Amino acid sequence: MTICRCALALAIWALPLATAADDPPVIEHQPVPCTLPSKAISLCAAVSDDSMVATARIYFRPAGEDFYSFVDMSFGGISYCGTVPAPREGKVKVIEYYLQAVDDQYQPTRTSTFQMNVQPEGMCEFPPIEKDAGKAAAIKVFATNRKQGNKMHDAFVTTGVTFVPVIGR
Numbered sequence: 001m002t003i004c005r006c007a008l009a010l011a012i013w014a015l016p017l018a019t020a021a022d023d024p025p026v027i028e029h030q031p032v033p034c035t036l037p038s039k040a041i042s043l044c045a046a047v048s049d050d051s052m053v054a055t056a057r058i059y060f061r062p063a064g065e066d067f068y069s070f071v072d073m074s075f076g077g078i079s080y081c082g083t084v085p086a087p088r089e090g091k092v093k094v095i096e097y098y099l100q101a102v103d104d105q106y107q108p109t110r111t112s113t114f115q116m117n118v119q120p121e122g123m124c125e126f127p128p129i130e131k132d133a134g135k136a137a138a139i140k141v142f143a144t145n146r147k148q149g150n151k152m153h154d155a156f157v158t159t160g161v162t163f164v165p166v167i168g169r
Helices: 002-019
Strands: 026-028 041-048 053-062 069-072 080-084 094-103 108-110 114-118 139-143 161-164
Touching: 026 094, 026 108, 041 053, 041 094, 053 080, 069 080, 080 094
Parallel strands: 139 161
Antiparallel strands: 026 041, 041 080, 053 069, 053 094, 069 139, 094 108, 094 114
């Protein structure tokens, strides 16, 4: 009789675990401590979900600014990667960024906010430089707030960057 109660209790306890199959995405990203001025930045992360990842994005801004901009990340077979515009030399010392992913059930998750120092060449040991010239020359940046206006923040190089402002109210 005791064995039956234990088996029944175990079956009831395990039932909710089997039905709770939809969790938000998981993002695995090694924070990047530094980058170089005038070089586009390539950031990658392993993003997984128990269903399907719908979007993955990099949100970034000069440290201390009010609003983030974002670039979409694309799946490259192993991880999701995105390219952030190059920081303009002398205009920004630190870039704040975080990664966000949303699954096909509209469940979001994000990383902590990271600080990436902009340092001269030789000072940054492993800069996350975008090596694909095509990606570096065709970056699409999206604003997150109307107050950002119609152009990219002047802390970033705008050559090859398409800026998409917030439209509407």
